[in-house]
Amino acid sequence: MDAFHKTAGGVVAALRESAKHMPPLSQYQLSAVLAALSTHALFQLHEFQPMDVLFAFSALNLGLRLFLDKQTTETGIVVLQAQLNLIYFVSLFTSIAIYRRFLHRTRQFPGPFLASITKWWAWVVVYRGEYHRTVRALHNSTKSDIVRVGPRELDICNVDFIGPLYGVGTKCIKGPWYEGTLMGSHHRFLQNEKPEGHLWKRRIWDAGFNSKSIREYEPHVLRVNEELLEKLKKLTKDGKPIDIGLYFAFFTWDIMGDLGFGESFDMINTGTANDAMNVVQGFTRFNSLVCTIPWCSTLFAWFPKDPKAEGLFTFAKERVKQRLPLGTTRDDIFTHLLREDRVSKKKYSDLELILESLMLTIGGSDTTSSSLATICYYLMANPSKYAKLKAEIHPYDGPLTHLHLAKFPYLNAVIREALRLLPPIGSGMMHRETPPEGLTVNGIHLPGNTSVGIGAYEIQRDARYYGNPDEFIPERWLGEGPEPFDRNAFLVFSYGPYSCVGKHLAYLELCDVIAGVVKTFDMEFAPGYDAGSYEMSIKDSVVSTRAHLSVILKARA
Numbered sequence: 001m002d003a004f005h006k007t008a009g010g011v012v013a014a015l016r017e018s019a020k021h022m023p024p025l026s027q028y029q030l031s032a033v034l035a036a037l038s039t040h041a042l043f044q045l046h047e048f049q050p051m052d053v054l055f056a057f058s059a060l061n062l063g064l065r066l067f068l069d070k071q072t073t074e075t076g077i078v079v080l081q082a083q084l085n086l087i088y089f090v091s092l093f094t095s096i097a098i099y100r101r102f103l104h105r106t107r108q109f110p111g112p113f114l115a116s117i118t119k120w121w122a123w124v125v126v127y128r129g130e131y132h133r134t135v136r137a138l139h140n141s142t143k144s145d146i147v148r149v150g151p152r153e154l155d156i157c158n159v160d161f162i163g164p165l166y167g168v169g170t171k172c173i174k175g176p177w178y179e180g181t182l183m184g185s186h187h188r189f190l191q192n193e194k195p196e197g198h199l200w201k202r203r204i205w206d207a208g209f210n211s212k213s214i215r216e217y218e219p220h221v222l223r224v225n226e227e228l229l230e231k232l233k234k235l236t237k238d239g240k241p242i243d244i245g246l247y248f249a250f251f252t253w254d255i256m257g258d259l260g261f262g263e264s265f266d267m268i269n270t271g272t273a274n275d276a277m278n279v280v281q282g283f284t285r286f287n288s289l290v291c292t293i294p295w296c297s298t299l300f301a302w303f304p305k306d307p308k309a310e311g312l313f314t315f316a317k318e319r320v321k322q323r324l325p326l327g328t329t330r331d332d333i334f335t336h337l338l339r340e341d342r343v344s345k346k347k348y349s350d351l352e353l354i355l356e357s358l359m360l361t362i363g364g365s366d367t368t369s370s371s372l373a374t375i376c377y378y379l380m381a382n383p384s385k386y387a388k389l390k391a392e393i394h395p396y397d398g399p400l401t402h403l404h405l406a407k408f409p410y411l412n413a414v415i416r417e418a419l420r421l422l423p424p425i426g427s428g429m430m431h432r433e434t435p436p437e438g439l440t441v442n443g444i445h446l447p448g449n450t451s452v453g454i455g456a457y458e459i460q461r462d463a464r465y466y467g468n469p470d471e472f473i474p475e476r477w478l479g480e481g482p483e484p485f486d487r488n489a490f491l492v493f494s495y496g497p498y499s500c501v502g503k504h505l506a507y508l509e510l511c512d513v514i515a516g517v518v519k520t521f522d523m524e525f526a527p528g529y530d531a532g533s534y535e536m537s538i539k540d541s542v543v544s545t546r547a548h549l550s551v552i553l554k555a556r557a
């Protein structure tokens with residue numbers, strides 16, 4: 001028996017003893033306290049679902065009502081029942097708060113008091129879109145590599161933990177955060193799969209993102225990039241400012257439409273977002289809130305489906321239906337998703353194909369487009385670095401294929417440095433759960449069954465790994481920057497078996513578009529645009545939100 005059960009047992013025995021000498025009303029109140037303590041004790045033994053709690057609560061109230069019916073008048077019953085419910089909940093939450101703060105296995109790690117007793121602390125921070133900055137500030141103020149950000153959630157900022165948490169052979173599994181992404185459904189897709197399911201699905205995906213496959217997708221990327229540059233030329237020829245981030249979003253969505261559903265979404269051409277993009281951008285924020293309190297997602301199974309989410313699913317279903325007859329004849333990601341896993345011989349069902357194509361579009365679009373905007377922002381905010389990049393790219397006259405892009409070291413350094421400072425997935429994801437026996441790294445023991453995670457934003461701005469961490473210094477990636485410099489702390493695409501499968505495609509898109517924009521235009525902040533507000537306007541909602549980036553583009557002769 002653990003400390004909690006011993007303490008609770010003692011308290012219950014003492015209360016029962018004193019109840020024998022009390023008047024009946026006090027006995028009812030005492031029973032409510034006892035029921036609350038017993039509920040908490042049961043919580044400790046079993047992992048209850050919210051629906052179980054709701055059921056137990058209704059059953060208790062029904063039982064209470066039947067019992068009271070025989071004891072007192074109708075008005076008296078309602079008042080007494082309300083009073084007993086209040087006593088029950090106050091006792092339950094007090095007991096839970098005391099336990100979490102003083103007895104819980106994560107109690108020794110520093111963190112805000114509210115975070116130690118409730119997940120709603122994190123919910124409010126996520127709601128404000130400030131999770132990445134708040135957690136970084138917590139590490140700084142507590143001077144601790146490990147901070148408590150929820151009753152059983154720890155945030156870690158130390159490079160030595162990356163391998164044990166995320167690397168090959170890790171004993172950690174994906175944390176409860178990912179259960180939230182199910183939103184009441186039982187259909188799993190790559191990202192929220194259990195380890196067994198993830199293994200065969202990931203092999204299919206890996207085949208779709210190896211270097212041979214990426215080369216096959218390159219003509220699609222180059223074509224859509226050409227379309228983007230032409231459109232930008234037309235839109236800016238009279239010197240009008242443009243929100244370039246919006247067009248980057250159209251670009252990445254068009255690519256994902258092309259590679260994931262067999263046909264571009266045609267957003268660059270029309271200059272308008274389709275319903276899917278609007279829904280997804282609203283949905284990611286909502287999703288990040290639900291995932292912060294994963295049991296909320298179970299509740300959604302009981303609510304009528306949101307028509308917008310239904311619309312998104314119908315949209316994906318229609319696209320997949322149109323794409324299916326082409327089979328494996330097209331050089332796109334969908335072709336790979338249609339193939340069977342070479343080891344298990346398993347294949348995706350039609351429903352799973354719809355879910356994966358949707359996930360592909362969500363995972364591959366806003367991440368890449370917010371990165372593109374961020375890179376442009378840092379270039380314009382640092383004219384000397386921008387000039388250096390121009391000097392590298394302008395003399396080059398050939399096509400911007402991956403073979404040539406690899407020859408632009410400064411371009412690659414600029415991209416990495418921008419992603420270091422503002423990673424599109426700052427801290428909202430990447431939660432893992434420690435094995436039941438816990439995990440010890442460098443003599444520090446992380447308790448078992450605890451949600452742990454390392455946020456890219458905080459670790460990539462840690463002065464122990466990057467000298468002058470808040471400054472944009474691409475040179476550090478070329479061995480010419482300030483010390484220290486630790487590549488291992490670069491966590492933009494996560495690490496290990498669950499890391500970003502689309503990383504190479506993302507790099508191809510980033511290199512291609514940035515090289516294209518730098519070669520085709522001279523770019524500057526639009527007059528009146530408050531460049532200083534860019535970093536703060538990026539909110540962390542799983543994928544960071546797209547900030548408004550108003551620029552003037554002048555086509556180069």
Ligand code: HEM
Nearest residue numbers: 191363364367368371425430492493494498500501502506
């Ligand atoms: C700059 C752009 C991108 C960034 C920063 C990024 C970042 C990440 C990160 C951090 C994860 C791991 C999340 C976790 O631990 O759960 C991830 C997973 C994933 N990403 Fe990306 N991503 C980018 C672009 C892409 C693209 C272009 C695609 C597809 C075309 C893609 C597809 C995926 C998929 C499918 C997963 C789930 C992998 C798994 O669970 O096995 N991502 N990404």
